[in-house]
Amino acid sequence: MVDATKTKKVVSSSNTRKKTVSRSRYSKAEIYEIFATFEKDNPEPEGELNHSNEFTLLVAVVLSAQATDAGVNKATKHLFQIADTPEKMVALGEDKIREEIRTIGLYKNKAKNTFLLSQMLIEHHGGQVPQTREELEALPGVGRKTANVVLNIAFGQPTIAVDTHLFRIANRIGLAPGKTPLDVEKKLEKVIPPEFMQHAHHWLILHGRYICKARKPACDRCIIYDLCKSKEKILKGTN
Numbered sequence: 001m002v003d004a005t006k007t008k009k010v011v012s013s014s015n016t017r018k019k020t021v022s023r024s025r026y027s028k029a030e031i032y033e034i035f036a037t038f039e040k041d042n043p044e045p046e047g048e049l050n051h052s053n054e055f056t057l058l059v060a061v062v063l064s065a066q067a068t069d070a071g072v073n074k075a076t077k078h079l080f081q082i083a084d085t086p087e088k089m090v091a092l093g094e095d096k097i098r099e100e101i102r103t104i105g106l107y108k109n110k111a112k113n114t115f116l117l118s119q120m121l122i123e124h125h126g127g128q129v130p131q132t133r134e135e136l137e138a139l140p141g142v143g144r145k146t147a148n149v150v151l152n153i154a155f156g157q158p159t160i161a162v163d164t165h166l167f168r169i170a171n172r173i174g175l176a177p178g179k180t181p182l183d184v185e186k187k188l189e190k191v192i193p194p195e196f197m198q199h200a201h202h203w204l205i206l207h208g209r210y211i212c213k214a215r216k217p218a219c220d221r222c223i224i225y226d227l228c229k230s231k232e233k234i235l236k237g238t239n
């Protein structure tokens with residue numbers, strides 16, 4: 001027979017553990033200080049994907065899935081010279097787009113998506129990049145993360161695009177622990193002070209790319225070292 005008291009205790013203890021694991025390890029004041037530090041260091045952070053307008057930004061972000069920004073920039077340098085609008089991209093055709101981006105991983109599928117999304121922009125949006133998440137996510141190759149990047153950079157919306165760097169940092173330092181990117185995105189939206197929302201994802205991406213790296217964080221060069229509560233924090237001087 002199941003002991004109801006014991007069962008209740010287990011459930012309750014598991015719930016408590018869940019709550020503890022999912023909460024930010026930082027107080028409001030500490031989170032404010034983290035982002036104030038990022039802002040002081042880099043007041044106007046920018047993405048590293050080259051683009052000349054909203055359309056080329058959208059294409060660059062679609063191409064950047066599972067690829068480095070540097071690799072995408074190399075491939076799009078010529079592509080964007082000859083096709084910087086949906087009309088020119090459609091005129092170029094899928095085969096030629098594929099040739100242009102063949103150095104990027106998954107290039108066949110990405111060429112197809114680039115062609116199809118250009119067609120859709122012409123047919124449904126008058127050749128313009130739409131400004132809502134729903135419309136963006138309806139385009140081929142565009143998921144939530146891509147839509148968030150475009151909404152943030154092209155249209156100045158305070159969105160948080162959770163890529164591999166944000167997901168790692170949010171969990172590693174306990175800023176917004178979560179099991180899925182969406183979970184982390186929702187938690188970051190809750191804990192980041194509104195005045196820092198616009199640039200937050202850029203600061204965190206750059207921090208993850210160059211300092212709080214996946215294999216070995218460069219803690220000795222970290223500007224939030226004193227605030228960081230990560231168990232993976234490496235004591236200064238021992239890096």
Ligand code: SF4
Nearest residue numbers: 212217219222225228
């Ligand atoms: S101190 Fe180390 S672990 Fe903490 S945020 Fe900085 S680089 Fe990452």
